[in-house]
Amino acid sequence: MTPDRLKEIRGIDLFKNISDRSFASLTQAAYAQNFPPNVELITEGDPSDFLYIVISGSVELFANWDKNETTLATVWPVSSFILAATINKGPYLMSARTGEKSLIVMLPSEDVRQTFENDPEFAKSIVSELAEYYRAGIRHAKGLKLRTSKERLANYLIKTGKKNDGATQFLLKYEKRRLASYLGMTPENLSRAFASLKELGVRVDGQKVSLDNMPALIEFAKPTALIDG
Amino acid sequence: MTPDRLKEIRGIDLFKNISDRSFASLTQAAYAQNFPPNVELITEGDPSDFLYIVISGSVELFANWDKNETTLATVWPVSSFILAATINKGPYLMSARTGEKSLIVMLPSEDVRQTFENDPEFAKSIVSELAEYYRAGIRHAKGLKLRTSKERLANYLIKTGKKNDGATQFLLKYEKRRLASYLGMTPENLSRAFASLKELGVRVDGQKVSLDNMPALIEFAKPTALIDG
């Protein structure tokens, strides 16, 4: 791997505080690889041989069961995925595929576990990371169990607006069918949910979204930090 | 706290490997308390002042949003809950109430974080614990998104049977309305799901359940380790 790339990886929360020695042994056998869009990187059930890091592009984490498929998360640069499986030596619980052309770094799981054993700072970083993942998972489950799909969409839009510096206009970060899957509904249902949010000032044109009546939308969606982070 | 009680706590995974010194400082300001059933121990949104440990009884973790409530997990002895919030100094994302008369130990969060900083073994144990929690959360979300409520119930029954040494007869561990909430449905829906599973050999009488046609039930439920653990 090139020095530039190493530096980029070093910057993520997971590696920020670890020793140079740990970082070196962690990345010693690592390698980066470019993937075209829509390539399946791992399949749920596989043994966790690598910890993955997205350098550029994006990765969709999804799962299948009996003809159904659902997106559980999307990973954006620069961050790792599949950490919990790596640490616990368990099989992956999610499959992963590139959402677009992506540069991916793979660290052998054995090295990750080794470093985890030896470098207390690394262990601490992993704790923070996992705690956040876990809490994100709780939030996701709360949304699914407490809200209707229309409410989930409304809150997603509000949240996305906030992330874009509170802009009332922004672009959806990914395809609608993936958004639908992430929000736990079918594409048809998402389409209808968008249509029915029109009366709350939600306009959609392709990937462009504008929220023209924020107060009304918020009153309907009832966002809360305890679900929407 | 009594020596007996301390010993009991020392035995859980989280504390098994930590130094005596760490354990002492962790429990130095801890205290145990008996609670009657149905007492709310914490409320979502509260700052995380304590790490809790269930010594006996049980604790339900739940959340509310706009008139709706849902159970996210039930904690059985002897284990901790609310660890992620404690570590990340975030507000609790779930409320907790006793499901029955329960003995609860409370460790000041500050002490937990202190020990986490100083004892690498504790950090490692926390990692394993959080990784497992996280994975349990993923499984829960997968079940909710990929399965119907009837399928979730069928799988829950199969799993519970397995936990009871593969018994085809067992007692439900908690009330049906809580089971319903945990499985993401209303009590009425649970009742009907049970009724409709009758043709797959599921008999229910109060808390007693018997699974008289396991092959048929399994064929319908399609359990998998990637969701049902």
Place this chain on the structure above:
DNA sequence: AAGCTTATTTGACAATTATCAAGTTAGAGT
């Protein structure tokens, strides 16, 4: 054991969500 409260079940109905089948639109590749 009687009485009271709460949990569970059942029925009728409504809301939500999914499925299937066309259309329409948008985007990628040539």
Place this chain on the structure above:
DNA sequence: ACTCTAACTTGATAATTGTCAAATAAGCTT
């Protein structure tokens, strides 16, 4: 720009799930 494929939308319908109300059953208290 053209073609082709895939994504998205819309309509019609079905399945799933929730709500409300009432009846029954179970558990607790006295």
